[in-house]
Amino acid sequence: MVSPNGDYRDGAPSHIHIEKKKGFNWLPWLLLALGILALLLALSRCDRDDAAAVAPVDNTTAAEATPPAEVVATTPNANTATALVGTSGLGGYLAGAEPTPRTFTFEKLNFDTAKSEIRSEDAAEVNEVATTLTQYPTTRIRIAGYADARGADAANAALGKARAESVKAALAAKGVDANRIETVSGGENDPVDTNATDDGRFENRRTELVVTAR
Numbered sequence: 001m002v003s004p005n006g007d008y009r010d011g012a013p014s015h016i017h018i019e020k021k022k023g024f025n026w027l028p029w030l031l032l033a034l035g036i037l038a039l040l041l042a043l044s045r046c047d048r049d050d051a052a053a054v055a056p057v058d059n060t061t062a063a064e065a066t067p068p069a070e071v072v073a074t075t076p077n078a079n080t081a082t083a084l085v086g087t088s089g090l091g092g093y094l095a096g097a098e099p100t101p102r103t104f105t106f107e108k109l110n111f112d113t114a115k116s117e118i119r120s121e122d123a124a125e126v127n128e129v130a131t132t133l134t135q136y137p138t139t140r141i142r143i144a145g146y147a148d149a150r151g152a153d154a155a156n157a158a159l160g161k162a163r164a165e166s167v168k169a170a171l172a173a174k175g176v177d178a179n180r181i182e183t184v185s186g187g188e189n190d191p192v193d194t195n196a197t198d199d200g201r202f203e204n205r206r207t208e209l210v211v212t213a214r
């Protein structure tokens with residue numbers, strides 16, 4: 001009740017104080033979130049460091065580490081045996097002025113299956129080639145050995161090389177300087193006959209002579 005002079009009666013307050021509600025404090029939660037984030041970053045960095053510390057495993061097998069036998073001999077126009085010039089024409093070629101290289105096939109020099117030894121019946125032609133080469137001492141040659149298509153590629157490459165080395169040794173034994181003779185393998189590449197018959201395979205077990213320089 002208000003008195004005539006404006007005062008409140010009966011002990012009523014003269015004014016009312018309303019307390020404002022305090023706002024939510026985000027600071028502790030923000031600090032907690034930053035701490036968790038820092039922990040996650042530290043853990044991820046440790047994982048990367050551990051992965052980098054592990055040495056890479058070399059899964060290369062011994063077979064993969066060893067390069068395959070290289071086949072380096074190529075016979076031009078070797079679709080048939082008659083497409084090649086026989087060694088009987090070697091002397092005439094060396095006396096002329098035709099350019100090098102030039103490939104000659106041995107007319108009677110073949111090998112038994114899986115063998116690299118020169119057969120006695122074929123030695124005469126090797127001797128004739130040796131005689132021709134001694135008449136032209138500056139001539140350099142390459143002997144390429146071949147195999148038929150039976151057997152693994154690597155074995156045939158090695159067999160071709162062994163046959164070329166046999167011819168080189170026979171020429172050297174007849175007085176031809178071994179330093180003038182290079183040997184390579186043609187493996188089973190460039191067959192001059194079919195590999196489906198015994199006679200054809202016999203023709204493919206051969207060597208060829210390439211004049212590389214006069």
